[in-house]
Amino acid sequence: MALESKMTNQPGRTEAGENIVTVFGGTGFLGRRIVTSLLDRAVDVRAVSRHPHKHKFDNVSGKRPSQQIEADILDSSSIAAAVAGSRAVVNAVSLYVERGKQTFERVHVEAAADLAATSRDAGVEMFVQISGIGSDPMSRSNYIRARGRGEEVVKAAFPGAVIVRPSVMVGPDDTFITTIARLVHILPIYPLFGEGGTRLQPVYVEDVAEAVSRLASGQYSTDASIFECAGPRIYSYRELVQEIATQLNARIRLVPVPFAVWRILATAAEFLPVVSLTRNQVDLMLRDNVAANDLPGLEELGIQSRGIEELVDMIGHAA
Ligand SMILES: NC(=O)c1ccc[n+]([C@@H]2O[C@H](COP(=O)([O-])OP(=O)(O)OC[C@H]3O[C@@H](n4cnc5c(N)ncnc54)[C@H](OP(=O)(O)O)[C@@H]3O)[C@@H](O)[C@H]2O)c1
Numbered sequence: 001m002a003l004e005s006k007m008t009n010q011p012g013r014t015e016a017g018e019n020i021v022t023v024f025g026g027t028g029f030l031g032r033r034i035v036t037s038l039l040d041r042a043v044d045v046r047a048v049s050r051h052p053h054k055h056k057f058d059n060v061s062g063k064r065p066s067q068q069i070e071a072d073i074l075d076s077s078s079i080a081a082a083v084a085g086s087r088a089v090v091n092a093v094s095l096y097v098e099r100g101k102q103t104f105e106r107v108h109v110e111a112a113a114d115l116a117a118t119s120r121d122a123g124v125e126m127f128v129q130i131s132g133i134g135s136d137p138m139s140r141s142n143y144i145r146a147r148g149r150g151e152e153v154v155k156a157a158f159p160g161a162v163i164v165r166p167s168v169m170v171g172p173d174d175t176f177i178t179t180i181a182r183l184v185h186i187l188p189i190y191p192l193f194g195e196g197g198t199r200l201q202p203v204y205v206e207d208v209a210e211a212v213s214r215l216a217s218g219q220y221s222t223d224a225s226i227f228e229c230a231g232p233r234i235y236s237y238r239e240l241v242q243e244i245a246t247q248l249n250a251r252i253r254l255v256p257v258p259f260a261v262w263r264i265l266a267t268a269a270e271f272l273p274v275v276s277l278t279r280n281q282v283d284l285m286l287r288d289n290v291a292a293n294d295l296p297g298l299e300e301l302g303i304q305s306r307g308i309e310e311l312v313d314m315i316g317h318a319a
Contacts, residue, residue, distance in 0.1 A: 196238030
């Protein structure tokens with residue numbers, strides 16, 4: 001798909017002359033990399049989260065957001081203050097496990113719509129919603145349906161909003177590749193999701209952050225409204241585990257485990273203080289999670305996606 005991808009010297013500015021990009025979820029796995037990538041482009045960044053100082057940005061290299069603000073996406077008054085004066089807003093807030101009032105519908109649909117509408121009313125020029133490949137408003141899974149509906153309500157509240165759908169993101173501090181790499185070292189048998197046939201296209205978190213930063217900084221202009229960001233190679237889950245084991249010289253026997261069993265395990269795991277398996281992960285593993293051929297992605301934004309080999313090597317040496 002041909003896209004207009006043009007570089008301009010200066011990112012766009014609001015009428016007031018401000019050029020702040022506000023990143024909701026700016027301390028998270030993806031969000032903090034978006035912040036760093038924007039800072040690399042000399043963009044003023046406001047990182048927003050409920051615990052803004054939980055992540056310590058690197059002050060030595062000057063890679064620290066201009067502002068670190070406390071706000072809860074569920075609290076309309078706090079989001080109004082957080083987006084004020086922004087030229088662009090990115091929503092990189094996550095919710096993987098429902099707890100009390102924090103439901104998928106509340107965070108990924110209602111609050112996303114609220115943030116988009118508040119941004120529109122504040123004169124924000126660009127809104128980027130982080131969603132996920134496979135999002136589907138008709139899905140039977142509460143999580144996947146909320147992600148799909150979230151996209152719809154954001155587009156309705158903020159015409160021209162851009163949706164970025166990453167596939168499973170990997171990086172040195174991820175919970176995906178690092179978990180597989182650790183388990184293949186310690187387990188003689190490795191339990192697969194079902195037969196392990198689900199196809200995945202893991203993507204480097206930095207590559208997704210770079211894509212979001214290119215869009216939000218105003219340095220690229222595009223008419224596309226959805227980007228699916230995925231890595232260079234498609235693996236079945238079985239192939240992925242086998243490949244990691246081979247690269248780490250681990251001998252492992254792969255054993256299929258029915259999805260129904262995973263669901264029971266995930267339901268129990270969600271009661272633990274530190275959740276390492278969630279029902280939404282199991283739901284996502286039921287369907288292939290690869291980028292659509294007819295939607296733009298990293299390549300159209302001028303980003304060459306990196307494979308996972310270097311990362312696996314690095315984790316292997318650290319283990
Ligand atoms: N990780 C993946 O592999 C993956 C794959 C596809 C799509 N995605 C999507 O990418 C986005 C970012 O995911 P992530 O893995 O980077 O998430 P994450 O590491 O869990 O970070 C979430 C961020 O949101 C903030 N946050 C959570 N609840 C909030 C609230 N109520 N109000 C304000 N801030 C809040 C968190 O900080 P506080 O807790 O301090 O508020 C944190 O900064 C999500 O939409 C996720 O679904 C992730």
